[in-house]
Amino acid sequence: MVKLEDIQRLCLTRGIIYPTAEIYGGLSGTFDYGPVGVLIKRKFIEYWRDFFVKSMDCIVEVDGATILPEKVLIASGHVESFVDPITQCEKCKSIYRADNFIEERTGKFVEGKSTKELTEIIVQEKLSCPNCKGKLSEVKMFNLMFKTFAGPTGEQIAYLRPESAQNIFTSFERVFRSSRAKLPFGIAQHGHAFRNEISARQFVIRSREFNQIEIEMFFDPENDDFEEFQSIANKEIILVTREAQLKKTDAVRIKIKDAVNKKIIPNKWMGFFLAKEFEFFKSLGIPESALRFRHMLPEETPHYSGGNFDLEIKFDFGWKETVGNAYRTDHDLKNHSKFSGEDLAVSLPDGRKILPHVVEPSFGLERILYAILLYNFVEDKERGWNWLRLPPKIAPYIAGVYPLVNKDGINEKAKEIFKTLKKNFDVLFDDAGSIGKRYARADEIGIPFGITIDYQTLEDDTVTIRDRDSTKQERIKISEIESFIKNKLIL
Ligand code: GAP
Numbered sequence: 346m347v348k349l350e351d352i353q354r355l356c357l358t359r360g361i362i363y364p365t366a367e368i369y370g371g372l373s374g375t376f377d378y379g380p381v382g383v384l385i386k387r388k389f390i391e392y393w394r395d396f397f398v399k400s401m402d403c404i405v406e407v408d409g410a411t412i413l414p415e416k417v418l419i420a421s422g423h424v425e426s427f428v429d430p431i432t433q434c435e436k437c438k439s440i441y442r443a444d445n446f447i448e449e450r451t452g453k454f455v456e457g458k459s460t461k462e463l464t465e466i467i468v469q470e471k472l473s474c475p476n477c478k479g480k481l482s483e484v485k486m487f488n489l490m491f492k493t494f495a496g497p498t499g500e501q502i503a504y505l506r507p508e509s510a511q512n513i514f515t516s517f518e519r520v521f522r523s524s525r526a527k528l529p530f531g532i533a534q535h536g537h538a539f540r541n542e543i544s545a546r547q548f549v550i551r552s553r554e555f556n557q558i559e560i561e562m563f564f565d566p567e568n569d570d571f572e573e574f575q576s577i578a579n580k581e582i583i584l585v586t587r588e589a590q591l592k593k594t595d596a597v598r599i600k601i602k603d604a605v606n607k608k609i610i611p612n613k614w615m616g617f618f619l620a621k622e623f624e625f626f627k628s629l630g631i632p633e634s635a636l637r638f639r640h641m642l643p644e645e646t647p648h649y650s651g652g653n654f655d656l657e658i659k660f661d662f663g664w665k666e667t668v669g670n671a672y673r674t675d676h677d678l679k680n681h682s683k684f685s686g687e688d689l690a691v692s693l694p695d696g697r698k699i700l701p702h703v704v705e706p707s708f709g710l711e712r713i714l715y716a717i718l719l720y721n722f723v724e725d726k727e728r729g730w731n732w733l734r735l736p737p738k739i740a741p742y743i744a745g746v747y748p749l750v751n752k753d754g755i756n757e758k759a760k761e762i763f764k765t766l767k768k769n770f771d772v773l774f775d776d777a778g779s780i781g782k783r784y785a786r787a788d789e790i791g792i793p794f795g796i797t798i799d800y801q802t803l804e805d806d807t808v809t810i811r812d813r814d815s816t817k818q819e820r821i822k823i824s825e826i827e828s829f830i831k832n833k834l835i836l
Contacts, residue, residue: 374545409512
């Protein structure tokens with residue numbers, strides 16, 4: 346299988362994603378998107394919007410600030426509970442995340458254990474610093490939020506948001522009213538989130554600044570029916586049930602309606618999003634065998650939750666949560682009502698006044714992009730270079746435009762075609778090196794089509810179009826290029 350190093354090398358050499366402030370040695374866990382990366386990221390977000398937002402009439406979008414006042418995060422519980430346990434080597438001062446460290450070294454499952462229990466395990470198991478064999482300290486809790494101060498006096502404490510979700514809850518009332526909304530009603534948002542991870546690692550998989558794409562779907566818990574459910578009711582997903590985890594048996598393939606009827610999935614909205622996610626990831630080239638939902642065990646689930654289902658993807662290093670799906674009940678609105686003093690309840694047509702319940706799918710963009718690169722990376726000995734089989738909709742450029750030679754007016758004709766296409770599409774102009782090298786460079790970043798302008802173009806206004814996947818070429822008229830591209834932009 347393709348490895349993290351292959352993807353990392355591709356990202357660095359082709360300007361997709363690279364460390365922030367690299368010339369100064371970088372800042373661990375932070376990355377910049379380069380010219381190719383930014384296009385893939387943007388197109389991915391657009392595709393996500395098409396799939397999850399524009400296909401629904403009841404979901405709107407917001408774009409909230411990334412810096413939040415302390416009160417918000419006290420109400421949400423992050424100031425008190427957004428913590429990870431750490432232990433420090435008393436000799437070399439290296440710091441480890443205690444639960445991961447113990448699990449990696451002993452194979453014991455320690456999720457939910459207290460700092461005292463974790464310290465005891467370190468002592469009992471005689472665990473020492475892997476760096477210098479030094480003694481490890483007592484386990485303490487470390488808050489993962491980046492704290493800062495607004496204004497010159499330093500009195501107003503603020504935090505960089507650890508999840509994009511909180512802006513949605515704090516602006517719920519305004520958005521609900523200004524949209525003249527009725528339940529069910531969804532608010533979607535994409536943007537940056539910040540976590541001071543103890544050990545940022547595995548390239549972008551655990552970063553300190555990353556992008557989340559979230560929907561908070563607000564609904565009446567006494568009536569979770571909605572029209573669109575029928576479109577996915579018979580769809581199947583792969584689910585690792587709680588029972589399967591306890592008995593160490595295989596994941597099951599289950600119809601959404603059956604999982605909802607048996608109350609394995611707590612409501613129709615959760616079922617809807619799980620089904621949509623399964624389809625979404627498959628359409629991006631990630632095979633079913635690398636996708637599963639895991640019903641989180643009670644000890645991994647927050648006390649207020651009505652059930653959490655992680656979409657896990659099989660990466661080269663193992664399964665990893667990539668989308669968190671949580672039934673947050675009315676926990677957030679209840680707390681924000683209490684702490685802000687604002688009544689966030691909504692009135693229903695039947696006269697009831699309720700705090701809506703919430704199902705939240707929360708996508709981590711960097712993990713998804715990594716998975717897309719991993720599963721679309723083609724090692725091709727025959728072709729002589731590796732290439733990306735990116736679906737056209739999320740390819741950075743839909744086509745490359747290549748003059749066969751730089752003389753006899755061919756370059757000028759190619760520029761003219763390029764400029765026209767550029768008005769409507771992301772296209773790349775490349776006139777450097779042999780045509781074979783240009784195809785190779787384009788394939789490596791997943792450009793689906795290559796348009797070559799040659800001597801015949803000057804005679805009859807036709808070009809060749811090379812298909813990245815088959816490498817086959819066909820000749821079409823210049824006037825047909827745009828409609829050719831438009832047809833291919835459907836995934
Ligand atoms: N609002 C819910 C929430 O934030 P989460 O499970 O903590 O839930 C959602 O995060 C997603 O964000 C994860 O499934 C993952 O893809 C991504 N994510 C979380 N921490 C991350 C990190 N340090 N680096 C990159 N992605 C991260």
